[in-house]
Amino acid sequence: MLTEAQREIIEQLADELYRNQPALAFTGAGISTESGIPDYRGPDGLWSKQNPTRFRDFLTDLEVRRRYWQRWRERYPLLARTQPNAGHRALARLQAAGYLREIITQNIDGLHQKAGSDPSLVIELHGTAHQIRCLDCGARWPAEEFDPGPEGTVPDCPLCGGLVKEATVSFGESLDKDTLRRALELAETAAVLLVVGTSLSVYPAAYVPRRALRGGASLAVVNYEPTPVDNQARYVLYAPAGPALDELASLLTG
Numbered sequence: 001m002l003t004e005a006q007r008e009i010i011e012q013l014a015d016e017l018y019r020n021q022p023a024l025a026f027t028g029a030g031i032s033t034e035s036g037i038p039d040y041r042g043p044d045g046l047w048s049k050q051n052p053t054r055f056r057d058f059l060t061d062l063e064v065r066r067r068y069w070q071r072w073r074e075r076y077p078l079l080a081r082t083q084p085n086a087g088h089r090a091l092a093r094l095q096a097a098g099y100l101r102e103i104i105t106q107n108i109d110g111l112h113q114k115a116g117s118d119p120s121l122v123i124e125l126h127g128t129a130h131q132i133r134c135l136d137c138g139a140r141w142p143a144e145e146f147d148p149g150p151e152g153t154v155p156d157c158p159l160c161g162g163l164v165k166e167a168t169v170s171f172g173e174s175l176d177k178d179t180l181r182r183a184l185e186l187a188e189t190a191a192v193l194l195v196v197g198t199s200l201s202v203y204p205a206a207y208v209p210r211r212a213l214r215g216g217a218s219l220a221v222v223n224y225e226p227t228p229v230d231n232q233a234r235y236v237l238y239a240p241a242g243p244a245l246d247e248l249a250s251l252l253t254g
């Protein structure tokens with residue numbers, strides 16, 4: 001699945017990870033497509049952004065909230081069953097062996113943690129679909145245990161009566177400031193940044209590699225298609241994440 005030229009690049013990258021610390025990863029939808037979660041931009045994505053729920057509409061329109069929760073009842077059980085793939089497992093192996101520190105992700109699927117990454121080392125810029133949160137009092141519940149009530153109804157916070165939704169960043173909603181700040185600070189102090197499965201089209205998340213470059217990091221890009229930072233990257237692999245990262249982790253961890 002990998003070409004000889006790609007294997008050579010992966011060997012050079014492994015050598016850099018061996019010598020140069022700390023390394024971080026920055027992941028996007030492309031690392032989860034091999035787990036059956038389509039890219040947001042795909043035509044029939046399970047979590048398609050074709051018709052995203054706008055945050056403002058969610059806040060102001062009961063009918064929008066009704067549709068949101070109806071889709072949640074249909075979709076969450078599928079996400080809960082989704083399994084990590086070779087790419088997620090390879091990053092977890094690199095972390096366990098000390099070659100990789102934090103993983104900053106744009107994904108909400110929780111697959112890095114399912115693959116064995118320490119949750120405290122996974123920074124979820126766009127939140128997580130595995131928790132429900134109250135927009136008013138901030139209370140959170142595991143999505144798996146959350147009962148949204150009968151079909152056609154909209155759940156309220158059992159503690160304060162406020163609006164509840166997935167603990168993800170909706171279209172038109174700001175990212176959590178502290179989470180973004182932590183990600184950018186880590187990026188700035190990284191020696192190596194592995195960019196995996198993201199075309200860097202969504203801001204402000206796409207500032208992460210730019211901040212890393214500004215801090216002097218070596219950049220490695222593993223993605224199906226070109227990204228805006230390829231010309232500044234030391235290593236560029238137009239390859240599926242699973243085989244490429246598996247090769248990388250195997251070189252370093254045996």
Ligand SMILES: [Zn+2]
Nearest residue numbers: 134137157160
């Ligand atoms: Zn509440």
